[in-house]
Amino acid sequence: MTDHDPYGRAIRDHHEGEREAPLRDVDGAEVREHPIERFYFGEFDPETTPDGEWLVERLDGPLVDLGAGAGQHALYFQRRVETVALEVSDHLVETMRDRGVADARRGDMFSLRETFERDRFRSALAHGTQLGLAGSMRGVSEFLGDLAHVTTPDATAVVDAYDPTRENASDLLGYRPDPTPGLAHRTYHCEYEGDVGPTLQFRLFSPDRLREAAVGTGWTVAEIVHSGGGADPHYRAALRKR
Structure with missing residues (x-):
């Protein structure tokens, strides 16, 4: 099993009905209980999930689900197209x-060239804002370049992120401002049953900064959809090959 993984262990215990303690996201004195059931075990239904139909219309197979969690999206898409679900835990x-x-594999979304051959997938999904774990805008560009390598020339992708220019961005647990326009950071760790996970360092970036990061990678940002009202920082980006 993955060592020192309170996050993954808590989700697995929840699935097996053995979780008696909360999974907590912690930034200093600020603590939030991680909503495991809501985040990972609700059924993905395009007709009832916000932006669900929009998402389905922009993805095709073969599909790679990056940072697939407990498989919420993979379970839906594998009934329609070949789907590979990748998780580091x-x-x-x-x-x-x-x-x-059907095809759940251990692997790192930031090591795609080492994991898959060129042109392996027609679409990619990275749902959960884990793209921010690239750590820097250079890291985001490197990820997009690697994703271009393992997808076909006519590929599409959907990623999501937090926009630090939105009013409520500073309410995010672990939010750290940045003097550069359109950028910020987010830092926290997970705790479960006394086990403390590694510190997570997220880069937050606006859609304009994502567009800049895509230059030279083979991708262009085709659409941006904000999930909530004008203050909500969460957004989805549909990408397509140039």
């Missing part, structure tokens, strides 16, 4: 397999 890979994900 062994606990989450086992959870996905238990839940019926």
Whole structure:
């Protein structure tokens, strides 16, 4: 099993009905209980999920689901197209397999060239703002370049992120401002049953900064959809090959 993985272990325990303690996201004195059931075990239904139909219309197969969590999206898409679900946590890979994900694999979304061959996928999904774990805008550009390598010339992708220019961005747990327009950071760690996970360092970037990061990678940002009202920082970006 993955060592030192309270995040993945808590989700797996929840799936098995054995979780008695909360999974907590912690930034100093600020603590938030992680909403495991809502985030990972609700069924993805395009007709009832916000932006669900928009998402389905922009993805095709073969599809790679990057940072697939407990397989919420993979379970839906594998009924329609070939779907590979990638997760860095062994606990989450086992959870996905238990839940019926046909092709759940352990792997790092930031090591795509080492994991898959060129032109392997027609579409990619990175849902959960984990693209921010690239750590820097250079890291985002490198990820997009690697994603271009493992996808076909006519590929599409959907990623999501937090826009630090939105009014409520500073309410995010672990938010750190940045003097550069359109950029910020987010830092926190997870705790479960006394086990403290590694510090997570997210880069937050506006849609304009994402467009800049895509230059030279083979991708262009085709659409931006903000999930909530004008103050909500969460957004989805539809990408397509140039």
